[in-house]
Amino acid sequence: xxxxxxxxxxxxxxxxxxxxxxxxxxxxxxxxxxxxxxxxxxxxxxxxxxxxxxxxxxxxxxxxxxxxxxxxxxxxxxxxxxxxxxxxxxxxxxxxxxxxxxxxxxxxxxxxxxxxxxxxxxxxxxxxxxxxxxxxxxxxxxxxxxxxxxxxxxxxxxxxxxxxxxxxxxxxxxxxxxxxxxxxxxxxxxxxxxxxxxxxxxxxxxxxxxxxxxxxxxxxxxxxxxxxxxxxxxxxxxxxxxxxxxxxxxxxxxxxxxxxxxxxxxxxxxxxxxxxxxxxxxxxxxxxxxxxxxxxxxxxxxxxxxxxxxxxxxxxxxxxxxxxxxxxxxxxxxxxxxxxxxxxxxxxxxxxxxxxxxxxxxxxxxxxxxxxxxxxxxxxxxxxxxxxxxxxxxxxxxxxxxxxxxxxxxxxxxxxxxxxxxxxxxxxxxxxxxxxxxxxxxxxxxxxxxxxxxxxxxxxxxxxxxx
Amino acid sequence: xxxxxxxxxxxxxxxxxxxxxxxxxxxxxxxxxxxxxxxxxxxxxxxxxxxxxxxxxxxxx
Numbered sequence: 415x416x417x418x419x420x421x422x423x424x425x426x427x428x429x430x431x432x433x434x435x436x437x438x439x440x441x442x443x444x445x446x447x448x449x450x451x452x453x454x455x456x457x458x459x460x461x462x463x464x465x466x467x468x469x470x471x472x473x474x475x476x477x478x479x480x481x482x483x484x485x486x487x488x489x490x491x492x493x494x495x496x497x498x499x500x501x502x503x504x505x506x507x508x509x510x511x512x513x514x515x516x517x518x519x520x521x522x523x524x525x526x527x528x529x530x531x532x533x534x535x536x537x538x539x540x541x542x543x544x545x546x547x548x549x550x551x552x553x554x555x556x557x558x559x560x561x562x563x564x565x566x567x568x569x570x571x572x573x574x575x576x577x578x579x580x581x582x583x584x585x586x587x588x589x590x591x592x593x594x595x596x597x598x599x600x601x602x603x604x605x606x607x608x609x610x611x612x613x614x615x616x617x618x619x620x621x622x623x624x625x626x627x628x629x630x631x632x633x634x635x636x637x638x639x640x641x642x643x644x645x646x647x648x649x650x651x652x653x654x655x656x657x658x659x660x661x662x663x664x665x666x667x668x669x670x671x672x673x674x675x676x677x678x679x680x681x682x683x684x685x686x687x688x689x690x691x692x693x694x695x696x697x698x699x700x701x702x703x704x705x706x707x708x709x710x711x712x713x714x715x716x717x718x719x720x721x722x723x724x725x726x727x728x729x730x731x732x733x734x735x736x737x738x739x740x741x742x743x744x745x746x747x748x749x750x751x752x753x754x755x756x757x758x759x760x761x762x763x764x765x766x767x768x769x770x771x772x773x774x775x776x777x778x779x780x781x782x783x784x785x786x787x788x789x790x791x792x793x794x795x796x797x798x799x800x801x802x803x804x805x806x807x808x809x810x811x812x813x814x815x816x817x818x819x820x821x822x823x824x825x826x827x828x829x830x831x832x833x834x835x836x837x838x839x840x841x842x843x844x845x846x847x848x849x850x851x852x853x854x855x856x857x858x859x860x861x862x863x864x865x866x867x868x869x870x871x872x873x874x875x876x877x878x879x880x881x
Numbered sequence: 882x883x884x885x886x887x888x889x890x891x892x893x894x895x896x897x898x899x900x901x902x903x904x905x906x907x908x909x910x911x912x913x914x915x916x917x918x919x920x921x922x923x924x925x926x927x928x929x930x931x932x933x934x935x936x937x938x939x940x941x942x
Binding site: 420421493494495497498499564565567568569570571635638639642644645647648649652653656657660 | 896900904907915916919920921922923927928929
């Protein structure tokens with residue numbers, strides 16, 4: 415099996431390779447900071463402290479691993495669904511190197527303490543400007559490829575891809591509007607509560623347009639490819655897509671419940687967050703119904719295991735998220751470790767499982783070979799699943815315990831526990847989380863070894879073939 | 882109700898109508914077959930269409 419002729423897949427290889435590098439960095443730093451929380455003496459100021467490393471972890475994970483992979487699969491999927499090559503492979507190569515430059519600059523500047531203090535929008539204006547350039551190149555290339563497509567109708571994945579391109583552009587430009595005062599420092603263009611409102615409009619819709627629509631595009635493409643059976647209902651996919659797009663952009667203010675933003679804004683965000691269960695679960699059901707008569711593939715096909723567990727975690731995530739957006743529940747768990755448990759179910763359970771499946775499916779085809787070891791892929795699956803569950807479950811329990819302690823009052827109404835007392839009580843859960851991170855890292859290493867052996871084997875085969 | 886509120890209400894109703902139209906069109910009997918067609922066509926996308934064989938969507942009647 416040779417690389418499919420007519421499609422420009424070299425750039426896909428490049429993005430997958432580099433996204434795996436950034437993914438490894440993200441998990442390594444993640445494990446380090448989980449140990450720093452459990453063992454504070456591991457913080458080595460100024461560079462190796464939790465405060466400096468945490469944004470490097472999130473930026474490497476969400477933007478390096480996540481967006482790097484999405485760029486790879488958007489190019490892979492778009493070419494096939496439009497039955498035409500990339501509009502400009504040269505521009506895509508430029509984009510790959512600018513993307514890596516942006517992520518590397520992000521890591522360096524964040525380590526040096528240059529930070530806008532906005533979660534998921536930490537990068538100072540020169541790096542943020544480079545991100546904009548990368549995104550414009552990417553968007554133009556994908557849109558032009560779709561414009562010159564040789565298929566009249568657009569499969570659902572293409573709709574999600576287009577939404578991502580437009581959504582990220584709007585969110586990033588609005589929330590990064592700032593006034594530079596030097597090369598390394600800028601101030602937000604918004605002030606006070608307005609700034610917070612814009613930030614969380616961006617912050618939660620980064621979840622929408624980076625951690626929801628791209629993995630859904632990938633899921634809708636690779637589930638049928640992996641099972642050999644079409645998706646259950648394309649029309650249900652289309653309706654779910656438009657529902658999601660109509661609703662998602664209103665939800666950001668659920669991060670600001672009980673905060674000094676207008677009450678109606680909070681209520682609106684809460685209502686739309688709950689309504690989002692419908693389109694989210696439409697995608698989940700579409701995945702499950704596509705497995706009708708095919709559930710045996712969960713035993714026989716390792717790719718299906720990754721994809722179905724991935725969509726299951728998406729389902730769980732999209733029930734937990736709206737629950738957290740309700741005022742009373744939010745008041746209970748906000749500012750506790752419940753939140754990182756929730757976030758990591760989405761990033762490790764939903765996004766990464768789908769990306770692992772996509773990489774396992776794609777790379778052997780591009781390199782014209784078979785996967786090195788299905789057994790190792792299965793070991794990888796169970797390790798990352800175990801690591802992620804250890805992380806999330808320990809944090810949910812820690813969050814509930816901490817919330818209960820923070821809410822406990824004496825008969826006279828004073829607080830029963832101090833904040834420090836709640837911290838001391840959840841140390842055991844931080845140890846479990848760090849251990850979960852190590853298990854996840856072990857799984858990731860198995861994955862990288864399997865991929866490395868697959869690619870190395872393909873190159874050996876290629877060299878051995880007579881000219 | 883001030884002018885801004887009327888504007889917001891109008892936009893809300895307009896967006897709802899657009900969404901309702903999308904649902905109605907997607908689930909109309911007329912578009913049932915064409916609405917489901919992409920899910921079959923994507924199963925066989927291993928090769929791009931050749932440039933010499935006409936323009937967009939050469940396989941469709």
